[in-house]
Amino acid sequence: MVSPNSSTIFLFLLSLLLLINNGVQAFHKVYPHLQSVSVLSIGAQHRTGYHFQPPKNWINDPNGPMYYNGIYHFFYQYNPKGSVWGNIVWAHSVSKDLINWEAVEHAIYPSKPFDKYGCWSGSATVVPGKGPIILYTGVKDEAQNQVQCYAVPEDPKDPYLRKWVKPDNLNPILVPDKEVNGSAFRDPTTAWWSKDGHWRILVGSRRKERGVAYLYRSKDFKTWVRAKHPLHSKGDTGMWECPDFYPVPLKNNLGLDSVVDGKQVKFVLKNSLDLTRYDYYTIGSYDKDKYVPDNTSEDGWGGLRYDYGNFYASKSFFDPSKKRRVIWGWANESDTTDDDVLKGWAGIQAIPRTVWLDPNGRQLLQWPVEELDSLRGKEVNMKSQKLEKGVNVEVKGITAAQADVEVKFSFSSLDKAEPYDPKWVHAQDACDHKGSKEQGGVGPFGLLTLATEKLEEFTPVFFRIFKDQNKHVILMCSDARSSSLKSKLYKPAFAGFVDLDLTTNKKISLRSLIDHSVVESFGEGGKTNILSRVYPQLAVASQAHLFVFNNGTEPITVENLKAWNMKSANIK
Numbered sequence: 001m002v003s004p005n006s007s008t009i010f011l012f013l014l015s016l017l018l019l020i021n022n023g024v025q026a027f028h029k030v031y032p033h034l035q036s037v038s039v040l041s042i043g044a045q046h047r048t049g050y051h052f053q054p055p056k057n058w059i060n061d062p063n064g065p066m067y068y069n070g071i072y073h074f075f076y077q078y079n080p081k082g083s084v085w086g087n088i089v090w091a092h093s094v095s096k097d098l099i100n101w102e103a104v105e106h107a108i109y110p111s112k113p114f115d116k117y118g119c120w121s122g123s124a125t126v127v128p129g130k131g132p133i134i135l136y137t138g139v140k141d142e143a144q145n146q147v148q149c150y151a152v153p154e155d156p157k158d159p160y161l162r163k164w165v166k167p168d169n170l171n172p173i174l175v176p177d178k179e180v181n182g183s184a185f186r187d188p189t190t191a192w193w194s195k196d197g198h199w200r201i202l203v204g205s206r207r208k209e210r211g212v213a214y215l216y217r218s219k220d221f222k223t224w225v226r227a228k229h230p231l232h233s234k235g236d237t238g239m240w241e242c243p244d245f246y247p248v249p250l251k252n253n254l255g256l257d258s259v260v261d262g263k264q265v266k267f268v269l270k271n272s273l274d275l276t277r278y279d280y281y282t283i284g285s286y287d288k289d290k291y292v293p294d295n296t297s298e299d300g301w302g303g304l305r306y307d308y309g310n311f312y313a314s315k316s317f318f319d320p321s322k323k324r325r326v327i328w329g330w331a332n333e334s335d336t337t338d339d340d341v342l343k344g345w346a347g348i349q350a351i352p353r354t355v356w357l358d359p360n361g362r363q364l365l366q367w368p369v370e371e372l373d374s375l376r377g378k379e380v381n382m383k384s385q386k387l388e389k390g391v392n393v394e395v396k397g398i399t400a401a402q403a404d405v406e407v408k409f410s411f412s413s414l415d416k417a418e419p420y421d422p423k424w425v426h427a428q429d430a431c432d433h434k435g436s437k438e439q440g441g442v443g444p445f446g447l448l449t450l451a452t453e454k455l456e457e458f459t460p461v462f463f464r465i466f467k468d469q470n471k472h473v474i475l476m477c478s479d480a481r482s483s484s485l486k487s488k489l490y491k492p493a494f495a496g497f498v499d500l501d502l503t504t505n506k507k508i509s510l511r512s513l514i515d516h517s518v519v520e521s522f523g524e525g526g527k528t529n530i531l532s533r534v535y536p537q538l539a540v541a542s543q544a545h546l547f548v549f550n551n552g553t554e555p556i557t558v559e560n561l562k563a564w565n566m567k568s569a570n571i572k
């Protein structure tokens with residue numbers, strides 16, 4: 001509760017801020033006097049209930065996720081001093097279930113000549129018989145020259161691994177040689193062990209405009225030698241940040257630990273492209289220190305993405321306790337830096353997702369970790385609900401601002417599908433032209449999330465089906481354009497295509513995790529995923545509603561819908 005006193009102080013500080021900030025670009029500026037005020041007031045209705053988010057300040061990349069001795073560890077890039085990027089340390093939280101978290105002290109922060117100007121992203125490797133080792137990027141001067149460093153737990157028996165040390169004898173463990181661009185050399189991967197007795201890691205880089213994943217080998221985890229050829233590179237993709245490389249089995253949805261040889265696996269190479277700020281991956285094969293993407297996996301700009309919304313710098317880890325591979329990804333804000341300063345916080349993590357190979361072999365599938373279901377409370381259902389064109393039906397009886405919804409739609413014919421305009425190169429171009437407000441043939445149909453009763457504000461997540469020569473194109477959109485009456489927000493109509501054959505089975509499913517300022521959606525069992533950050537002004541708390549809708553001529557049936565109130569996670 002805000003007492004009259006504190007709100008007066010708040011208004012005073014707010015006007016002060018508006019004065020200070022008048023027309024000034026606030027990026028990289030810190031306003032320490034405002035941090036504590038804003039945590040209590042502005043932005044409170046947009047804080048998330050079950051997505052990972054510290055009480056205040058700026059966060060970005062997930063770092064070094066691992067499972068060790070019964071505990072999940074999660075580190076992340078964090079500014080202890082404010083809600084804009086800067087002063088980056090590795091903050092550290094621990095958990096037994098990937099959903100409820102307890103913060104412990106910062107694990108890694110600038111303290112040595114080799115990381116004086118920054119402790120940037122990296123990964124953890126659990127070395128059998130030895131315990132965890134963190135590799136991270138140290139920034140050693142103002143010119144941002146980067147080296148790779150390592151840290152180990154001071155007391156491997158401490159279940160929370162609270163303290164980390166950086167042994168002086170070998171750090172930095174890896175410095176760029178003459179052929180490597182030292183100011184574009186970062187984000188070491190988890191190491192994998194091969195039968196030839198070597199550990200291997202990747203480090204992201206660029207050579208002019210070519211994105212590069214350098215490969216390094218070591219026998220003892222101490223001396224690392226760069227392989228003659230990068231594992232992979234691709235022209236005109238710019239800096240490759242946060243590379244990730246791992247095997248996925250062909251025949252089941254289990255995760256695999258390190259890179260294994262053999263024919264029963266495929267490999268995934270993911271890079272975060274600094275130029276577009278999205279995470280792209282290919283499926284391919286790996287042999288003799290070379291990675292070759294499959295011919296079904298486009299390499300580069302047009303390629304597959306983990307998520308077609310706000311989702312970047314992701315990192316996966318193998319969870320031996322459930323034999324699964326889990327990915328974390330950072331979702332930044334879509335409001336302005338000034339808003340972030342007022343709120344006192346910026347950045348959240350997407351819900352950790354289990355990842356495995358689609359049985360079609362052409363892409364991955366992702367799904368929220370099963371532990372999330374433990375937060376599900378009251379459930380409501382809808383069955384066999386017919387939706388004619390222009391109909392919205394409210395899903396009543398849940399807390400629509402903090403919910404989990406799973407829905408299966410069906411329809412009887414594809415005849416009314418609209419033609420696909422070849423001018424729409426990217427899915428987002430199609431969604432820009434064909435939003436929920438443009439009535440169609442088969443679709444748009446889906447959910448209206450974080451909506452006001454009369455739809456002054458709403459974030460539609462929907463499908464729309466097009467005809468393109470002799471095939472159908474399935475578009476999935478998460479459209480923020482009507483999400484908020486507030487202006488000066490980034491409100492993209494995020495979109496991706498869904499690789500699905502609807503000719504025999506005319507059904508498609510959707511799951512959306514709605515959490516105040518996040519709508520995180522999984523199309524058709526996690527084939528196409530989109531996370532949107534939105535900031536409704538009216539559709540907040542109990543004023544938020546949820547609808548199913550259809551705005552196409554082809555009638556749509558909601559075969560089955562389940563929606564749950566979501567409890568808040570315990571994130572201390």
Ligand SMILES: *[C@@H]1O[C@H](CO)[C@@H](O)[C@H](O)[C@H]1NC(C)=O
Nearest residue numbers: 181183184206207208209239
């Ligand atoms: C090296 O990396 C820096 C930072 O990304 C970039 O500005 C510079 O152009 C790169 N140099 C070359 C030769 O690629």
Ligand SMILES: *[C@@H]1O[C@H](CO)[C@@H](O)[C@H](O)[C@H]1NC(C)=O
Nearest residue numbers: 284285293294295296297361
């Ligand atoms: C793609 O590769 C597979 C083998 O991996 C091959 O059978 C197929 O012909 C190739 N397709 C094209 C279009 O090159």
Ligand SMILES: *[C@@H]1O[C@H](CO)[C@@H](O)[C@H](O)[C@H]1NC(C)=O
Nearest residue numbers: 390436437438439448549551
């Ligand atoms: C459905 O289409 C009508 C007509 O274009 C539009 O007014 C309405 O806003 C659309 N519904 C949604 C949910 O976008």
Ligand SMILES: *[C@H]1O[C@@H](CO)[C@H](O)[C@@H](O)[C@@H]1NC(C)=O
Nearest residue numbers: 276277311312332333334490
């Ligand atoms: C998130 O914020 C939006 C709006 O400011 C930018 O356009 C994106 O580039 C940014 N994403 C990342 C990963 O930084």
